[in-house]
Amino acid sequence: xxxxxxxxxxxxxxxxxxxxxxxxxxxxPDRSGKNSDYLNCKPSGFAGFLAxxxxxxxxxxxxxxxxxxxxxxxxxxxxxKNSAMKRCRLPENRVHLAQDRAFFYAGEPExxxxxxxxxxxxxxxxxxxxxxxxxxxxxxxxxxxxxxxxIPAVAEISGIPCILTVxxxxxxxxxxxxxxxxxxxxxxxxxxxxxxxxxxNYEESRATNAIDFLLSGVFAARHVSIAGPDVxxxxxxxxxxxxxxxxxxxxxxxxxxxxxxxxxxxxxGMQYVDLYExxxxxxxxxxxxxxxxxxSEFSRxxxxxxxxxxxxxxx
Numbered sequence: 182x183x184x185x186x187x188x189x190x191x192x193x194x195x196x197x198x199x200x201x202x203x204x205x206x207x208x209x210p211d212r213s214g215k216n217s218d219y220l221n222c223k224p225s226g227f228a229g230f231l232a233x234x235x236x237x238x239x240x241x242x243x244x245x246x247x248x249x250x251x252x253x254x255x256x257x258x259x260x261x262k263n264s265a266m267k268r269c270r271l272p273e274n275r276v277h278l279a280q281d282r283a284f285f286y287a288g289e290p291e292x293x294x295x296x297x298x299x300x301x302x303x304x305x306x307x308x309x310x311x312x313x314x315x316x317x318x319x320x321x322x323x324x325x326x327x328x329x330x331x332i333p334a335v336a337e338i339s340g341i342p343c344i345l346t347v348x349x350x351x352x353x354x355x356x357x358x359x360x361x362x363x364x365x366x367x368x369x370x371x372x373x374x375x376x377x378x379x380x381x382n383y384e385e386s387r388a389t390n391a392i393d394f395l396l397s398g399v400f401a402a403r404h405v406s407i408a409g410p411d412v413x414x415x416x417x418x419x420x421x422x423x424x425x426x427x428x429x430x431x432x433x434x435x436x437x438x439x440x441x442x443x444x445x446x447x448x449x450g451m452q453y454v455d456l457y458e459x460x461x462x463x464x465x466x467x468x469x470x471x472x473x474x475x476x477s478e479f480s481r482x483x484x485x486x487x488x489x490x491x492x493x494x495x496x
Contacts, residue, residue: 196242196243196244196465196467197244197320197321197457197461197463197465198244198245198246198317198318198319198320198321199238199243199244199245199246199319199320199321199322199323199457199465200245200246200247200248200313200314200317200319200321200322200323201231201234201235201245201246201247201248201322201323201325202247202248202249202309202313202322202323202324202325202329202332203228203231203247203248203249203324203325203326203329204249204250204290204298204301204302204305204325204326204328204329205227205228205231205249205290205325205326206222206228206249206252206255206256206259206289206290207221207222207228207229207231207232207235207247207249208220208221208222208232208235208247208249208269208271208276209222209252209256209259209260210256210276210278211268218268218269218270218271219232219268219269219270219271219276220259220260220267220268220269221233221267221268221269222255222256222259227325227348227408231247231325232269233269234450234453235247235269235271235275236269236270236271237450238465239270239271239272239275240270241466242466242467243465243466245275246275246276246277246317246319247275247276247277248277248278248279248309248313248317249276249277249278249279250278250279250281250283250284250287250301250304250305251278251279251280251281251284251285252284252285252287252289253284253285253286254285254286254287255287255288255289277313277316277317279304279305279308279309279312279313280308281304281305281307281308283300283301283303283304283305284301284304284305287301290328295351295353298328298353299353299355299394301328302327302328302329302330302353302394303355303359303360303363303365304363305328305329306328306329306331306332306365307363307364307365309329309332310331310332310335310365311364311365314335314339319341320341320342320461321341321342321343321344321457321460321461322336322341322342322343322344323343323344323346323457324343324344324345324346324398324402325345325346325348326346326347326348326349326351326395326398327351327352327353327394327395327398328394329345329398330345330352330393330394330395330396330397330398331360331365331367331370331374331394331397331398332398333345333373333397333398333400333401333402333403334370334371334373334374334397334400334401335370336401337370337373337401337403338369338370338373342403342404342460342461343401343402343403343404344402344403344404344405344406344456344460345398345399345402345404345405345406346405346406346407346408347395347398347399347405347406347407347408347416348408350395350415350416350428351395352393352394352395352396353393353394353395354377354391354392354393354394355391355392356387356388356389356390356391356392357371357374357383357386357387357388357390357392358387358388360392361387368383370401371383371386371387373397373400373401374392374397374400374401375392375393375396375397375399375400375427375431376390376391376392376393377390377391377392377393378390393427395428396427396428396431399428399431399432399435400431402435403460404435404456404460405432405435406456416428416429416432454466
């Protein structure tokens with residue numbers, strides 16, 4: 182048996198580690214003193230799905246971690262208003278709450294201004310890049326929305342496959358110098374970001390050429406998925422109306438490298454596992470684990486849509 186075959190067998194026997202990165206308010210530590218579980222802050226919507234998804238994968242033996250901002254005030258407010266929030270049993274070392282004053286006293290992302298969310302996004306991504314990724318050492322990263330738009334570029338230069346889920350068409354822009362002023366050294370991955378105009382070089386673009394967070398994430402990710410039929414419809418209509426718009430061009434490039442449709446309400450969880458295993462090229466769950474135990478449904482108003490042929494057809 183050759184050395185390469187033996188090495189491949191060893192790699193396949195090691196369980197892959199998944200890191201979910203989200204600016205959403207998904208899980209809050211239970212500080213009631215009764216136990217050490219995490220609380221599902223939003224049982225419905227995409228954040229609720231993520232909380233259930235992490236819990237289900239963990240119960241089935243998957244090595245899955247989640248990173249999110251420590252929205253300290255929001256957690257306390259939610260716990261006061263709803264002491265009966267559902268609990269999610271997870272090992273303490275699987276939930277990574279990024280620490281920074283930018284989100285300790287912030288409101289929920291959907292209620293903040295774009296400027297405030299940009300501030301939260303930069304602080305959160307700095308902590309993920311500098312603290313959480315080196316600690317977790319993931320084999321695959323799954324990011325969510327524009328507030329994680331820099332992570333796919335960092336994953337790409339690190340050789341880590343990265344998925345970006347787009348939940349809406351919102352984005353934010355800032356100069357590369359602003360990113361670096363928060364403590365993120367972008368010199369190593371700036372070429373994987375999406376700028377307003379084609380960058381001549383790092384020095385020329387650093388303070389004069391804004392980067393788009395959503396487009397940067399789509400551009401650098403290995404795979405892009407779209408959460409929600411309304412988002413898919415909105416993107417499709419915009420591509421038809423503005424065929425030269427950057428989003429349409431970047432998405433078309435992803436379509437050319439085998440992004441597929443996944444539209445069935447009852448199979449979202451299974452489809453995620455299949456996608457993870459396709460990118461990892463090895464099993465996610467241990468042999469003998471029944472995938473049918475996965476919580477596969479999104480809430481009825483949200484579903485997982487990978488980039489579908491409609492985006493190419495223009496119909």
